[in-house]
Amino acid sequence: xxxxxxxxxxxxxxxxxxxxxxxxxxxxxxxxxxxxxxxxxxxxxxxxxxxxxxxxxxxxxxxxxxxxxxxxxxxxxxxxxxxxxxxxxxxxxxxxxxxxxxxxxxxxxx
Amino acid sequence: xxxxxxxxxxxxxxxxxxxxxxxxxxxxxxxxxxxxxxxxxxxxxxxxxxxxxxxxxxxxxxxxxxxxxxxxxxxxxxxxxxxxxxxxxxxxxxxxxxxxxxxxxxxxxxxxxxxxxxxxxxxxxxxxxxxxxxxxxxxxxxxxxxxxxxxxxxxxxxxxxxxxxxxxxxxxxxxxxxxxxxxxxxxxxxxxxxxxxxxxxxxxxxxxxxxxxxxxxxxxxxxxxxxxxxxxxxxxxxxxxxxxxxxxxxxxxxxxxxxxxxxxxxxxxxxxxxxxxxxxxxxxxxxxxxxxxxxxxxxxxxxxxxxxxxxxxxxxxxxxxxxxxxxxxxxxxxxxxxxxxxxxxxxxxxxxxxxxxxxxxxxxxxxxxxxxxxxxxxxxxxxxxxxxxxxxxxxxxxxxxxxxxxxxxxxxxxxxxxxxxxxxxxxxxxxxxxxxxxxxxxxxxxxxxxxxxxxxxxxxxxxxxxxxxxxxxxxxxxxxxxxxxxxxxxxxxxxxxxxxxxxxxxxxxxxxxxxxxxxxxxxxxxxxxxxxxxxxxxxxxxxxxxxxxxxxxxxxxxxxxxxxxxxxxxxxxxxxxxxxxxxxxxxxxxxxxxxxxxxxxxxxxxxxxxxxxxxxxxxxxxxxxxxxxxxxxxxxxxxxxxxxxxxxxxxxxxxxxxxxxxxxxxxxxxxxxxxxxxxxxxxxxxxxxxxxxxxxxxxxxxxxxxxxxxxxxxxxxxxxxxxxxxxxxxxxxxxxxxxxxxxxxxxxxxxxxxxxxxxxxxxxxxxxxxxxxxxxxxxxxxxxxxxxxxxxxxxxxxxxxxxxxxxxxxxxxxxxxxxxxxxxxxxxxxxxxxxxxxxxxxxxxxxxxxxxxxxxxxxxxxxxxxxxxxxxxxxxxxxxxx
Numbered sequence: 008x009x010x011x012x013x014x015x016x017x018x019x020x021x022x023x024x025x026x027x028x029x030x031x032x033x034x035x036x037x038x039x040x041x042x043x044x045x046x047x048x049x050x051x052x053x054x055x056x057x058x059x060x061x062x063x064x065x066x067x068x069x070x071x072x073x074x075x076x077x078x079x080x081x082x083x084x085x086x087x088x089x090x091x092x093x094x095x096x097x098x099x100x101x102x103x104x105x106x107x108x109x110x111x112x113x114x115x116x117x
Numbered sequence: 118x119x120x121x122x123x124x125x126x127x128x129x130x131x132x133x134x135x136x137x138x139x140x141x142x143x144x145x146x147x148x149x150x151x152x153x154x155x156x157x158x159x160x161x162x163x164x165x166x167x168x169x170x171x172x173x174x175x176x177x178x179x180x181x182x183x184x185x186x187x188x189x190x191x192x193x194x195x196x197x198x199x200x201x202x203x204x205x206x207x208x209x210x211x212x213x214x215x216x217x218x219x220x221x222x223x224x225x226x227x228x229x230x231x232x233x234x235x236x237x238x239x240x241x242x243x244x245x246x247x248x249x250x251x252x253x254x255x256x257x258x259x260x261x262x263x264x265x266x267x268x269x270x271x272x273x274x275x276x277x278x279x280x281x282x283x284x285x286x287x288x289x290x291x292x293x294x295x296x297x298x299x300x301x302x303x304x305x306x307x308x309x310x311x312x313x314x315x316x317x318x319x320x321x322x323x324x325x326x327x328x329x330x331x332x333x334x335x336x337x338x339x340x341x342x343x344x345x346x347x348x349x350x351x352x353x354x355x356x357x358x359x360x361x362x363x364x365x366x367x368x369x370x371x372x373x374x375x376x377x378x379x380x381x382x383x384x385x386x387x388x389x390x391x392x393x394x395x396x397x398x399x400x401x402x403x404x405x406x407x408x409x410x411x412x413x414x415x416x417x418x419x420x421x422x423x424x425x426x427x428x429x430x431x432x433x434x435x436x437x438x439x440x441x442x443x444x445x446x447x448x449x450x451x452x453x454x455x456x457x458x459x460x461x462x463x464x465x466x467x468x469x470x471x472x473x474x475x476x477x478x479x480x481x482x483x484x485x486x487x488x489x490x491x492x493x494x495x496x497x498x499x500x501x502x503x504x505x506x507x508x509x510x511x512x513x514x515x516x517x518x519x520x521x522x523x524x525x526x527x528x529x530x531x532x533x534x535x536x537x538x539x540x541x542x543x544x545x546x547x548x549x550x551x552x553x554x555x556x557x558x559x560x561x562x563x564x565x566x567x568x569x570x571x572x573x574x575x576x577x578x579x580x581x582x583x584x585x586x587x588x589x590x591x592x593x594x595x596x597x598x599x600x601x602x603x604x605x606x607x608x609x610x611x612x613x614x615x616x617x618x619x620x621x622x623x624x625x626x627x628x629x630x631x632x633x634x635x636x637x638x639x640x641x642x643x644x645x646x647x648x649x650x651x652x653x654x655x656x657x658x659x660x661x662x663x664x665x666x667x668x669x670x671x672x673x674x675x676x677x678x679x680x681x682x683x684x685x686x687x688x689x690x691x692x693x694x695x696x697x698x699x700x701x702x703x704x705x706x707x708x709x710x711x712x713x714x715x716x717x718x719x720x721x722x723x724x725x726x727x728x729x730x731x732x733x734x735x736x737x738x739x740x741x742x743x744x745x746x747x748x749x750x751x752x753x754x755x756x757x758x759x760x761x762x763x764x765x766x767x768x769x770x771x772x773x774x775x776x777x778x779x780x781x782x783x784x785x786x787x788x789x790x791x792x793x794x795x796x797x798x799x800x801x802x803x804x805x806x807x808x809x810x811x812x813x814x815x816x817x818x819x820x821x822x823x824x825x826x827x828x829x830x831x832x833x834x835x836x837x838x839x840x841x842x843x844x845x846x847x848x849x850x851x852x853x854x855x856x857x858x859x860x861x862x863x864x865x866x867x868x869x870x871x872x873x874x875x876x877x878x879x880x881x882x883x884x885x886x887x888x889x890x891x892x893x894x895x896x897x898x899x900x901x902x903x904x905x906x907x908x909x910x911x912x913x914x915x916x917x918x919x920x921x922x923x924x925x926x927x928x929x930x931x932x933x934x935x936x937x938x939x940x941x942x943x944x945x946x947x948x949x950x951x952x953x954x955x956x957x958x959x960x961x962x963x964x965x966x967x968x969x970x971x972x973x974x975x976x977x978x979x980x981x982x983x984x985x986x987x988x989x990x991x992x993x994x995x996x997x998x999x
Contacts, residue, residue: 033149050149051176058142058181070144076155080148 013098017065019044020056021095024066024085032071032082033057057085065091124163126154130174137183146177197531198538205539208515209546215511216543218893219504222886223547226500227592228554229493229882231585232562235555237490238581239573240481243383243462247325249421253458256281256418256435257467261450269454271417271467272296275394276410277453278418280442285434287426292316292323292419298392300367301850304353308850311349311366313388315397323421324386330360331375337393344375349389366392382574385461385478410442411449420455431455479572489875495638496882501596502631503890504540508600509628510897519604520612533601540597541590548589566871599627632894632930633937636972639887640938641945642880643968648946648960649873655958656866657859661702662799664736665858667829669837670700672854673822676847681824684843690830695730698820700858701801703865711812712784713768720767722760722785723801723809726816732759732796734827741775742794745815752817758785759794764810785812803865805954825858833857884972891927892979899923899987907992919988924980931976939965 013021023039024031033053040048060066067088070081087095131147138146150173157166209216244250256277258270278293295315302311320326321333328336329347336344343364350359350373359373371392380387401407422431435453443450456464466482519532527535559575673681678696685691699705701723711722729745731737740762749755760783765771771778775795782789801811816822830836837855844853856864863870899906906919914922943960951957 033145034152049176050153051173051179054146054149054177055179055181076152077148078151080144080151082148083145 013094016052017056017060018095018098020053020060021065021087021091025087025092025095029084031085036085060091061085063090064088065094124158124166126151126170127167130171134174134177137178139182139184142182146182150174150177197534201535201538202542204518204535205542208539209543212511214896215507215893218889219507219543220547220550222500222503222889223497223544223592223596224550224554225882226496226886227544227547227551227589228558229879230497230588230592231551231555232558232575233489233493234584234588235559235575235577235581236562236573237486238578238584239383239575240463240486241459243385243479244458246381246383247458249323249325250458252421252424253323254420254422254455255458255461256420257454257456258413259452259454260413261452262448268468269465270413271461272413273416273418273453274408274410274413274451275416276408276442277413277438278416279408280438281418281420281435284438285431287423287431288420289423289426290319290323290421292320292421293394294320294386294417294419295394295397296415296417298388298390302349302353302390303365304362307353307355309349309352310851311345311389313390313392314386315394316391317394320391323419326380327378329376329378331373331377333375333377336375337391338395339374340393340395340399341369341371342374342393342396343371344377344391345373346377346379346389348379350376366390369396371396385480387478410451411446413451419458428455479568481572492876492879496879496886497592498595499635499638499883499890500886501592502635503886503893504543504596505599506628506631506890507893507897508536508540508597509603510894512603513901515604516607516612519607520609523607523609523612529605532605532607536601536604537594537597540600541593544589544593544596545586547592548585551589552585565874566867628894629930632891632927633934635887635890636931636934636976637938637941639880639883640934640969640972641942642876642883643972644939644942644965645945646873646877646880647968648942648964649869649876649950651961651964652946652951652954652957653866653869653873656804656869656954657863659800659804659956661804661862662738662797663702665702665862667827667833668735668858669826669828669833669840669855670858670861671824671826671840671844673824674848674851674854675821677818678822678824680847681843684846685824685826685840688836688839688843690828690836690839691826692829693730693734693827695734695825696728696816697731697823697825698726698816700823700861701725702799702803702858703861704803706802709786709812711764711768711810713770713781716784718768720810722764723811724785725801725811725813726820727813728816731813731816731825732794734825737799738797740795740797742779742792744794746793747815749815749817752819755788755815755817756790757793757815758783758790759796759813760792761796761808761811762798763808764812765795767810783812785814790814800956804956807955884975888975888979891976892983895923895927895980895983898926899983903987903990903995906987906990907995910988910992911996916985916988920981920984923984923987924977927976927980931973935969935973939969 019040020036023036023043027035027039033050036057037048037050037053040053057066057068061068065088066085068083068085071084073079073081134147134150135143150170153173154166154170157169161169247253255271256273258273258277259268260270261267275293275295278291281288282291293316297312298315299310299312302309316337318334318337320337321328328344331344336342343366345353345359353359353364354362359376362373364371364373377391398407406412420431422428432455435455439451439453456467462479463481463483463486466480522532522535563569563573563575671681682694682696685694699707707724707726708721709724710719712719729748732739732744739759742759745757745759747754747757760778762775764783765775765778768783770781770783770792778792778795781792783792784790796811796813798808799811800806800808802809826840828836840855841853844855902923906923909919909922943965946960951960
């Protein structure tokens with residue numbers, strides 16, 4: 008069913024949020040993704056994915072403290088919700104099951 | 118990183134985000150944008166950072182960020198636009214006369230705009246087919262020398278190209294083109310004159326000229342290789358295979374090493390054949406000047422820098438090369454500059470040495486385009502004024518409608534939108550009509566001058582049509598702008614109250630001003646045409662100091678003149694014949710250095726080589742001495758010179774009496790010569806040049822020849838046809854090139870006649886548009902004052918009184934325009950145009966007033982017909998109806 012499954016990019020964003028713990032806001036997520044995946048990630052795309060994840064209830068967000076750096080604008084920090092965590096675990100276990108099904112002999116032949 | 122001053126993101130982009138973004142998302146989003154901006158500021162500088170900010174601001178315009186209300190508004194306006202279209206349509210249909218005036222006026226003036234758009238688009242499509250086009254540069258030479266050759270040249274030396282290739286890093290390819298290859302290509306009995314360039318293999322790497330047969334890497338490598346275009350190959354070889362075949366061009370044997378696709382029309386480099394540059398190098402092996410730094414008259418160098426080349430570094434390298442080379446030169450300094458390929462056709466005017474007209478391709482200076490654009494803009498604006506004027510004038514009829522709309526709940530912006538929509542509809546309707554006009558006018562424009570045919574095609578492209586539509590919408594918006602503002606200010610309370618006089622008078626001055634501006638512009642246009650035309654005719658009829666009537670100049674090209682002279686001599690219509698090197702008085706020039714007793718005092722004199730019949734045939738007036746006495750057969754034996762009075766004045770020969778100058782020795786181009794005759798001063802150059810020193814020497818068979826034939830015939834055209842038949846007997850290959858002297862002079866001033874035609878056409882349009890506007894105003898005014906006229910008639914006013922009453926206002930406006938326009942035109946010619954022509958005739962009052970009279974006459978017919986109709990109307994019928 009659409010909506011419950013995670014897209015590839017959505018999964019990456021969720022993982023990044025989890026990895027960044029308390030520092031997960033849009034620009035940081037964007038940088039982290041660029042560093043680790045090696046592709047150039049556009050801020051606009053990250054924004055719309057975060058927005059979508061929040062609509063699905065996989066993440067929640069709150070505004071942080073105002074700082075001087077961003078022209079006085081506050082950052083919006085993201086955190087995984089329970090559903091978000093469940094979705095990640097679910098995705099991982101699904102993959103692990105599939106990996107386990109590949110016989111090691113067949114794998115080497117390829 | 119050095120300290121930078123505080124930069125901020127563009128305010129309008131910030132406002133834009135604040136406008137569309139949901140309040141909940143706004144803070145976070147602008148914060149992110151700010152953070153990115155600061156980051157880009159550090160890495161890419163303020164300009165780049167601002168650009169990225171703007172792009173991102175638009176990228177964030179997505180369904181999830183945008184406030185609902187904006188969608189609602191856009192949607193509302195969309196539905197309203199349907200209603201606007203409907204009411205506008207009704208309004209257009211209801212006022213057929215006014216709609217007709219508006220649409221026709223806009224259509225006429227917009228057709229000029231369309232032509233100009235097509236013209237500019239064509240010019241800007243030059244050289245765009247090259248894959249690396251935006252990265253190719255041509256070398257411009259800036260020459261500072263002791264003589265008067267100074268300036269910026271489109272050409273450079275072959276040495277420049279080689280030095281750049283060897284010394285400048287960051288250049289991927291250098292292509293050297295040597296201009297002016299021409300000759301008669303010969304295959305069997307098939308002879309075809311071809312023109313082209315000497316070029317190197319790198320040409321095909323810099324430019325995108327696809328090769329059909331042969332290897333583009335090697336085709337132009339070896340000496341005596343030639344690459345033909347498809348068409349040239351077909352003409353020479355027919356359907357046979359041309360690759361690898363031998364071909365003779367003039368006296369040399371070449372091998373065809375490649376066939377390439379024809380050069381596209383929109384290429385500033387045009388040729389039929391390319392010959393390897395190594396050929397030219399071999400031929401000129403013993404010529405030291407060939408590869409000299411100062412031999413910058415006949416080669417073009419094109420550069421293709423590598424992808425990430427530092428242009429500033431390349432420029433400083435070019436300067437370094439120039440500095441080093443200039444050290445060896447005494448009187449000459451040459452600087453090198455880069456000209457982007459896309460600026461070759463539309464860009465700075467560059468000089469080129471005398472090597473046939475425009476061999477570096479078509480060119481249009483942006484100034485001329487701006488002037489033409491300005492003139493077209495004025496004409497279009499004039500039509501927009503018509504619309505504005507008539508709409509506001511008829512405001513009374515629509516004020517109730519606006520009042521009702523506002524009562525129901527329309528805001529200012531909606532009323533504005535309604536009137537803009539109406540204007541845009543009118544202008545779109547006008548676009549259809551003007552497009553038809555465009556199709557009619559297009560061939561006329563293209564055929565106006567031969568350069569035009571070579572330069573533009575004005576073919577329709579989808580992007581052109583799109584720009585036409587955008588243009589038309591823009592015109593609609595400009596036309597509807599003032600009415601929209603005006604109507605949106607109407608208050609519903611006034612609208613339903615006493616409408617008759619409230620707003621009308623406030624805007625009367627505006628309307629009057631518009632009419633005055635319109636007529637001033639029209640008058641300036643038409644008087645400029647009249648004055649320009651008279652001046653042009655004066656130039657053509659100008660007494661050059663020699664006779665040009667009924668003289669046919671036949672260009673012998675490379676043929677010896679004897680056979681042709683014999684043929685001509687046998688024709689009874691030809692009464693006299695002479696030979697000369699060039700035709701003077703049409704802008705051609707041939708120069709030499711002359712010295713008198715002081716060997717250090719040398720002067721550039723204009724020369725021509727003429728035979729003994731030339732002076733009597735052209736009626737040159739001698740003030741002293743006589744014709745040539747000796748008849749030398751070689752240039753070495755020439756020992757006599759005939760000079761004009763300016764030469765005597767310059768060197769002070771004979772001390773004021775020309776007779777004393779006869780027999781004096783002068784040195785011309787290093788050869789001692791005796792003065793045998795003194796001519797009265799005449800115009801060697803064009804009329805805009807001052808008369809300078811001129812010297813004629815004897816024509817010898819080594820020179821090229823122009824045969825001048827004096828023709829006395831009832832049917833000169835038939836005689837020319839017979840002469841052409843005679844030419845065919847002597848030269849079967851080259852077309853017959855002959856022109857009557859008077860026509861050659863007319864051609865020499867063709868840019869003036871083109872200019873006059875264009876301005877004449879524009880003034881015709883301006884008159885039509887302004888007259889239509891005036892007509893509309895008169896119709897409206899008389900209509901609204903019908904009752905007043907009726908009452909005045911009852912009280913005893915005569916028809917004459919009434920006509921005076923009704924047309925008084927308009928006549929006053931016209932005279933205000935005349936008072937502005939005539940002096941402006943007069944001073945424009947006095948101070949801007951005519952100082953360029955030292956021998957001009959002064960501007961006459963009659964020329965200034967003929968234009969005014971014409972405009973007045975048309976205006977009077979417009980006003981008179983309507984006012985007469987109103988004045989003669991029966992008061993009983995008028996006053997009865999309510």
